Amino acid sequence: MKKQGSFLLILIALVFLLIGCGSSPKPAGNRDTPAFVSNPPEDKAMIFGIGGVQKANARQQIQLADTRACQDIAEQLGSLVQGMIADYSREAGIEGSQAVLEFQEAVGRSLLTAGFADVHLIKRESAEDGTIYSLVVIKKTDALRHTANILDTEATRFVEFKNVNFPGELERRLGAARMKPTIIVN
DSSP, rough: OOHHHHHHHHHHHHHHHHHHOOOOOOOOOTTOOOOOOHHHOOTTTTTEEEEEEEOSSSSHHHHHHHHHHHHHHHHHHHHHHHHEEEEEEEEOOOTTOHHHHHHHHHHHHHHHHHTTTTEEEEEEEOOOSOEEEEEEEEHHHHHHHHHHHHHHHHHTTTGTTTTTOHHHHHHHHHHOOOOOOOOOOO
């Protein structure tokens, strides 16, 4: 009797093991995304942004996907600039000061609301699940010009940053940076 119970337990365990080892389905969001989402383009002279949106009316969906792709570029630039400001403030001995925090916040906000005129739509595609994806690009030289203007404008409000050559340092960092889209999707 005990042998039958042990055999039955082993049999049940094997059934659960076999069920658990079965192939798992592919993630729903990955099987039909455009190629540029899973393999973003790379070019040392360009910055690419990818945005996507699902569950909106078609016109709003297109506009929102394009906006998110532009936001992706702004966030990439913002990350680069925030690191540059942090490095400068550390070297200058003013790291963590209220002025540094306010300056970082002001620059970040300006980058996100700038709406770079030189951003161009390269491609827009719909996935099977209804998500619309947009791929946009801006030349690094244009991004540098816009970002340097924002830095100069914001720096005039803060005495700690008035004499800093942010455009020169930004050009050096942007030239060396390998910018990759973060892909902003809802």
